[in-house]
Amino acid sequence: MPDRTDAVKHLLTTGAIATDEALERLLPGPETQPHSIHRAMRHSTFAGGKRLRPILCIEAARMVAGTPEPPDGAARLGAALEMLHTYSLIHDDLPALDNDDLRRGQPTCHVAFGEATAILAGDALQTLAFQTISDLPAPPATVVAILRAVSIAIGTGVGADLPGALAPGMIGGQVMDLESGGKPPTADLVERIHRAKTGALITVSIVAGGLLGAAEAEHPPSADTIVRLRTFGEKAGLAFQIVDDVLDMTQDSTQLGKTAGKDTATDKATWPAVYGIEQSKADASQLIADAFEALTTFGEAATPLKSLAQYLVERTH
Amino acid sequence: MPDRTDAVKHLLTTGAIATDEALERLLPGPETQPHSIHRAMRHSTFAGGKRLRPILCIEAARMVAGTPEPPDGAARLGAALEMLHTYSLIHDDLPALDNDDLRRGQPTCHVAFGEATAILAGDALQTLAFQTISDLPAPPATVVAILRAVSIAIGTGVGADLPGALAPGMIGGQVMDLESGGKPPTADLVERIHRAKTGALITVSIVAGGLLGAAEAEHPPSADTIVRLRTFGEKAGLAFQIVDDVLDMTQDSTQLGKTAGKDTATDKATWPAVYGIEQSKADASQLIADAFEALTTFGEAATPLKSLAQYLVERTH
Numbered sequence: 001m002p003d004r005t006d007a008v009k010h011l012l013t014t015g016a017i018a019t020d021e022a023l024e025r026l027l028p029g030p031e032t033q034p035h036s037i038h039r040a041m042r043h044s045t046f047a048g049g050k051r052l053r054p055i056l057c058i059e060a061a062r063m064v065a066g067t068p069e070p071p072d073g074a075a076r077l078g079a080a081l082e083m084l085h086t087y088s089l090i091h092d093d094l095p096a097l098d099n100d101d102l103r104r105g106q107p108t109c110h111v112a113f114g115e116a117t118a119i120l121a122g123d124a125l126q127t128l129a130f131q132t133i134s135d136l137p138a139p140p141a142t143v144v145a146i147l148r149a150v151s152i153a154i155g156t157g158v159g160a161d162l163p164g165a166l167a168p169g170m171i172g173g174q175v176m177d178l179e180s181g182g183k184p185p186t187a188d189l190v191e192r193i194h195r196a197k198t199g200a201l202i203t204v205s206i207v208a209g210g211l212l213g214a215a216e217a218e219h220p221p222s223a224d225t226i227v228r229l230r231t232f233g234e235k236a237g238l239a240f241q242i243v244d245d246v247l248d249m250t251q252d253s254t255q256l257g258k259t260a261g262k263d264t265a266t267d268k269a270t271w272p273a274v275y276g277i278e279q280s281k282a283d284a285s286q287l288i289a290d291a292f293e294a295l296t297t298f299g300e301a302a303t304p305l306k307s308l309a310q311y312l313v314e315r316t317h
Numbered sequence: 318m319p320d321r322t323d324a325v326k327h328l329l330t331t332g333a334i335a336t337d338e339a340l341e342r343l344l345p346g347p348e349t350q351p352h353s354i355h356r357a358m359r360h361s362t363f364a365g366g367k368r369l370r371p372i373l374c375i376e377a378a379r380m381v382a383g384t385p386e387p388p389d390g391a392a393r394l395g396a397a398l399e400m401l402h403t404y405s406l407i408h409d410d411l412p413a414l415d416n417d418d419l420r421r422g423q424p425t426c427h428v429a430f431g432e433a434t435a436i437l438a439g440d441a442l443q444t445l446a447f448q449t450i451s452d453l454p455a456p457p458a459t460v461v462a463i464l465r466a467v468s469i470a471i472g473t474g475v476g477a478d479l480p481g482a483l484a485p486g487m488i489g490g491q492v493m494d495l496e497s498g499g500k501p502p503t504a505d506l507v508e509r510i511h512r513a514k515t516g517a518l519i520t521v522s523i524v525a526g527g528l529l530g531a532a533e534a535e536h537p538p539s540a541d542t543i544v545r546l547r548t549f550g551e552k553a554g555l556a557f558q559i560v561d562d563v564l565d566m567t568q569d570s571t572q573l574g575k576t577a578g579k580d581t582a583t584d585k586a587t588w589p590a591v592y593g594i595e596q597s598k599a600d601a602s603q604l605i606a607d608a609f610e611a612l613t614t615f616g617e618a619a620t621p622l623k624s625l626a627q628y629l630v631e632r633t634h
Contacts (some may be wrong), residue, residue: 094433127473185550
C-alpha cells in the first residue's frame with residue numbers, strides 16, 4: 001500500500017516540522033541567561049525524537065475540529081507534550097534511576113551537562129510545558145480542561161479514578177518500574193507499568209488535542225468524542241510500548257540509538273519477558289484493531305490517526 | 318505591641334492549619350499505591366514548614382476579595398504553592414545540588430527515601446500543584462491567569478520580560494546559585510539570585526492570591542491591584558531572604574533546624590557576604606517600609622499582610 005505509507009510519511013514529516021518550529025520558538029535560545037540550563041533543555045529536546053506525541057495531538061485536534069488545517073495552537077500544545085516527554089526521559093536517564101549514558105544516539109543530559117543541570121533542566125521543561133498550556137489560543141475553559149487532563153496523566157495517579165480522568169500517571173509508572181526492578185515481572189504489573197509510564201502521556205496527547213479541536217469545531221462534537229479518543233489512545237499507547245519492548249530485545253544498540261537489551265539485562269518488566277516475542281507482536285496487532293474500532297464513528301476523518309497507529313506497530317526502530 | 322504580635326500569631330496559626338488541612342486532603346495517603354513516592358511527598362511536605370507562602374496567598378486573597386473570610390479555594394491555592402516550594406527544596410537538597418542531609422531538623426527526602434524516589438517525589442509535587450490549580454473553584458479565566466503567573470514564576474525566567482510577568486523564575490535562580498558557587502559574590506548577582514530563587518515564588522503567592530480574591534470581590538478591584546501586590550511581594554520577598562541569610566550566619570544548626578553556616582562555608586552568594594550583617598538588617602527594614610508603601614491604597618484591609626511582612630524580618634529562626 002504505497003499510498004498509505006506515503007500519507008503517513010507526510011503526516012510524520014509535516015507534524016515533526018510544525019512541532020520543531022513551535023519548540024524552537026518556545027524554548028529560550030542557547031544564549032539566554034542562565035546559559036547552562038537552556039542549552040541542556042535544548043540538547044535533550046532537539047536530540048532527534050520522532051515527535052509522536054505532538055503528531056498524535058495535532059491529528060486528533062484536526063479530526064475533532066473537522067477542518068483541513070489543524071486548529072491554531074495544536075502545534076504549541078504538541079510542543080508542550082513533547083517537553084513533558086523530554087523531561088521524563090532526562091530524569092529517567094539519571095544515575096539514580098536508569099543510569100543511561102546514551103539516548104537517541106547522543107549523550108544523555110546529565111552526561112553532557114552534569115547531574116545538577118540535568119535535574120533542573122527536567123524540572124524547567126515540566127514548568128515550561130504548563131506555561132505553554134496557559135498561553136494556548138483557546139477559551140479559558142478549554143485550557144483548564146487540558147491542564148487538568150495533562151496534570152493527571154503525568155502525575156502519580158491522583159484523580160485517575162475520577163470520572164473523566166485518565167489511567168495511572170506517568171510518574172506513578174516510573175515509580176512502579178523502579179520498584180519492580182529485580183523481581184520476576186508479572187502480566188498484571190507489566191500492563192499497569194506500561195499503561196502508566198508511557199500510555200498515559202500518549203493517551204492524553206490525543207485527548208488534549210481533541211479538547212483543543214472541540215473548541216474550534218463548527219458543529220459541537222458528539223458527547224462521547226473524548227471517551228473514544230481516550231480508548232484509542234490507551235490501546236494504541238499500549239501497542240506502542242509492546243513494540244518498543246520487542247525492538248529492545250531484537251535489535252542492536254546502533255539500530256536503536258540507545259543501549260539495547262538493557263531491559264533484559266536488568267530484569268525489567270517488559271511484555272516479551274512475560275508473553276514471549278511472537279505473542280507480544282500478536283497482542284500489539286490486536287490492540288491496534290481495538291484502537292481502530294474506537295474511531296469508527298469518525299469515518300474517513302479518522303484515517304490519519306489510524307495510519308499513525310498502524311505505523312507505530314510496524315516501525316522497526 | 319502585644320496586640321499586633323497576637324494578631325500575627327493568630328494569622329500564622331489559622332493559616333497554617335487551613336494549609337495543612339488542604340495539603341492533607343490533596344496529597345495521596347501513605348497507603349496509596351505506589352507507596353514510596355506518596356510517603357516521600359508527605360515526608361517533605363509535612364516536615365514542619367511555616368507555610369509562609371500559603372499564608373501570604375490566603376491573606377492577599379482575603380484583602381482583595383474584601384470579605385471577612387478568605388475566598389473558597391484560597392487554602393487550596395496556598396497548598397499548591399507550598400507543594401511547589403517543597404518540590405524545590407527536595408531537588409535543591411539532592412547530592413548533585415546542595416547535598417543537604419538535614420532540613421527543618423529532619424532527614425532530607427533523599428536521605429530518608431533514596432535519591433531516585435526523591436527526584437520523582439519532587440517532580441510529582443510540581444505536577445500535583447498544577448493539578449490543584451486546575452481544580453480551583455474559580456472562573457476559568459482566573460485559573461488560567463493564576464496558572465500563567467505561577468508557571469512563569471517557577472521557571473527559568475522565560476516570559477518574565479513580558480507585560481504582567483514576574484521577575485526571573487525560581488529554577489533560573491537555582492541555576493544562577495549553582496553557577497555562582499566558589500566565585501566571590503557581587504551585589505548585582507546576589508540580588509538577582511535572591512529575587513529569582515526565593516523572591517519569585519513568594520511574590521507569585523501574593524499575586525495569585527490577589528487574582529483569586531479579585532474573582533470573588535463584590536466590587537471589581539482597582540486596575541493597579543496586581544501591580545501593587547507584586548511590588549509588595551518583591552520587596553517583602555527580598556527582605557525575607559536577606560533575613561534568612563543573616564540568620565544562617567548568626568545562629569547554630571539546632572536553632573535553624575538545618576546545617577548552619579553552610580552558605581559561608583561554600584562561599585555562596587548571600588547578602589551579608591556582600592554588605593555585612595548590620596547593613597543587611599538595615600536593608601531588610603527599608604525593603605519592608607517600601608513594601609508597606611505599595612499597600613497604602615488598601616487602607617486597614619492591608620493590616621494582616623503588613624503584619625506578616627513585619628514578622629518575616631523580625632523572626633529569629
